[in-house]
Amino acid sequence: MPGEREQAGPIGLGLSGSWIVLEPLTPANEAEFAEIQRSMELSPAMGPIPLGSSEIAPPMLVRALHTGRPVGLVQNQALPGKVAVFVIFLDPKRSRRGYGLEAVFMYISHLFDSGARLVGGESVDFNVVLQQILHKVGIEPRARMREHVYRAGAFRDLVIFSFGETQWRGIVARYRRSLPGGSGRPAVFGGGRAGG
């Protein structure tokens, strides 16, 4: 039809990266999910977050390819209007540099490929690692809900991120070479042990 825009194809990063693979929650990995959730509950930046049953995409276990061990989880909460609020937790005792970035890129791309109109994120103010990753790729906070959550013995600010598919496609295009399926070395931001 005249004037109708051609639909963009899927971002298509897939669920398998250079260092980690994302596995949807199934009865087979339920026990491993529970293990990661227990670790997440003890993290001051996270706390107990129930596994979501989002209509957009299921929760997924983050598994290290090198060791086969679960190292974290990603999930989302679906809000009205096809908004997916993204959650990531990587167990600091198991994870390595690069795992988080790969998981973030693959899962967020999967959310858009699964029909999300917007992806949002929430971060406790002291979770600087996540905020640095998002800042590095060009995603800045949209709101700061003051003293909104009680974590680690105090009321803390909750930093809100939100971005649409067009912005995300631009970010993926910028890093595509270093992302799963690209020709370059996997991207690594921040500190910690190197992956692989």
Add this chain to the structure above:
Amino acid sequence: MEQLGDAAHAVQAPGPARELIAAQPSREPVLELDGYAWRRALPEDAATLDQLAAHGSNRVLFNLPSSADEFTARVGGAGLRLPMLCAYEGEFIGAGAFAARSNRDLNAILVSFFVEPSTATQALAMYVRHLFWSWPFHRLYAQLPLVDGGAGYLALLTAIGFVEEGVVPEHALIAGRPCDVAVLGILRREVEAWCQANESRLAL
């Protein structure tokens, strides 16, 4: 009336259950000040709530029930806790409730809508004060789509001490169109400071 009274003042706390019966929802005002009177909204008030929701952009701004029947089902339920009606000199001018309460984080979303938000400053201040008086909230917040009518509520909320905390672009879909949503919040200590500076009779 130049008085501010909470129904709970009428009972001894703690006290025998028999005395607490008096605090059950009734049609008696819970708060009265300068001609404004707030009372608990009951399921039989659904038609009144529906009429108040029909003013301006209230229904769109606050995602309110779409009919009196739906109000009947939701009043006092998880979506609209502590629902109350506000009258000014006998005429209903607005309503309030809270939703999405977090027991862990001690916060909740404020849902409060009026026939004319530009004249509702004192009425809303009374309701917000009552929420902080009745519940151990640390914070209340509001999420306001920036569509027609949104600016009036933005001005109302900031007039009683809410602080603008950001705008999330295109977060809401209204009539199929994305629109920005403003995030506002107020902390318990800010309510107290507002009352001390503006209306000491409401001080906690």
